[in-house]
Amino acid sequence: DQQVKQNSPSLSVQEGRISILNCDYTNSMFDYFLWYKKYPAEGPTFLISISSIKDKNEDGRFTVFLNKSAKHLSLHIVPSQPGDSAVYFCAARFTPPPVGSQGNLIFGKGTKLSVKP
Amino acid sequence: GAGVSQSPRYKVAKRGQDVALRCDPISGHVSLFWYQQALGQGPEFLTYFQNEAQLDKSGLPSDRFFAERPEGSVSTLKIQRTQQEDSAVYLCAIKVLGRGRGYTFGSGTRLTVV
Numbered sequence: 001d002q003q004v005k006q007n008s009p010s011l012s013v014q015e016g017r018i019s020i021l022n023c024d025y026t027n028s029m030f031d032y033f034l035w036y037k038k039y040p041a042e043g044p045t046f047l048i049s050i051s052s053i054k055d056k057n058e059d060g061r062f063t064v065f066l067n068k069s070a071k072h073l074s075l076h077i078v079p080s081q082p083g084d085s086a087v088y089f090c091a092a093r094f095t096p097p098p099v100g101s102q103g104n105l106i107f108g109k110g111t112k113l114s115v116k117p
Numbered sequence: 118g119a120g121v122s123q124s125p126r127y128k129v130a131k132r133g134q135d136v137a138l139r140c141d142p143i144s145g146h147v148s149l150f151w152y153q154q155a156l157g158q159g160p161e162f163l164t165y166f167q168n169e170a171q172l173d174k175s176g177l178p179s180d181r182f183f184a185e186r187p188e189g190s191v192s193t194l195k196i197q198r199t200q201q202e203d204s205a206v207y208l209c210a211i212k213v214l215g216r217g218r219g220y221t222f223g224s225g226t227r228l229t230v231v
Contacts, residue, residue, distance in 0.1 A: 004159075034219055043121070043208055044160065046219030089159050104150075104173065105220065107159030 003027045004092050006108035013115055019077040021111050023090030026071065030092040034105065035064060035075050038087045047088075048075070080115045087112045120146075121223035123209050129229045130199045138226045140192045140209030148212035150220065151184055151194050155205045160222075163207075166192060199230045 031052035036044035152160035168189035
């Protein structure tokens with residue numbers, strides 16, 4: 001059973017518009033969430049994170065929102081650029097980790113974002 | 118990614134062959150992780166090292182998978198008697214402090230078992 005779910009396998013947006021990528025989780029023990037971006041033939045690159053004690057974190061064009069009661073987070077990219085086209089992974093971890101599972105991240109399946117010029 | 122070098126980038130193995138995948142992190146990183154990413158899936162945790170100690174190997178799918186980090190820097194993931202279901206990208210990651218608890222991943226090794 002997937003603990004981190006990204007229900008949209010793909011998303012297409014126009015350059016300059018907002019991209020919204022969604023992520024749901026089932027385990028209330030998660031209290032740190034991260035977004036990664038992945039280009040083909042490269043490893044995932046850390047993008048932005050949020051602690052459960054916050055509901056919003058912003059870094060330039062990227063903002064992550066967390067709704068703990070709904071167990072839902074979203075990544076907003078505005079304005080979207082063609083270079084943002086990639087697969088975006090939502091990930092969650094326990095903090096502090098259980099004994100023997102130090103810092104393990106649990107990933108969703110990813111959403112492929114295409115930003116069209 | 119910068120800070121983690123993986124080799125080889127691509128590996129084709131015949132079923133039943135043993136393979137060894139290498140991860141070479143920038144020196145000084147205590148925590149090292151291995152993940153497996155199957156096609157169309159997100160990365161899945163395999164194992165974790167703190168220096169040379171393998172503290173968690175709960176994600177290793179079978180006893181054919183073995184990882185080591187004898188001197189606390191370079192790590193090797195070995196898969197014995199490879200099977201088709203082992204085909205995946207194997208990612209190595211280090212924990213980066215002070216960056217919102219993000220991890221830096223290498224570019225991975227794409228293993229194809231034929």
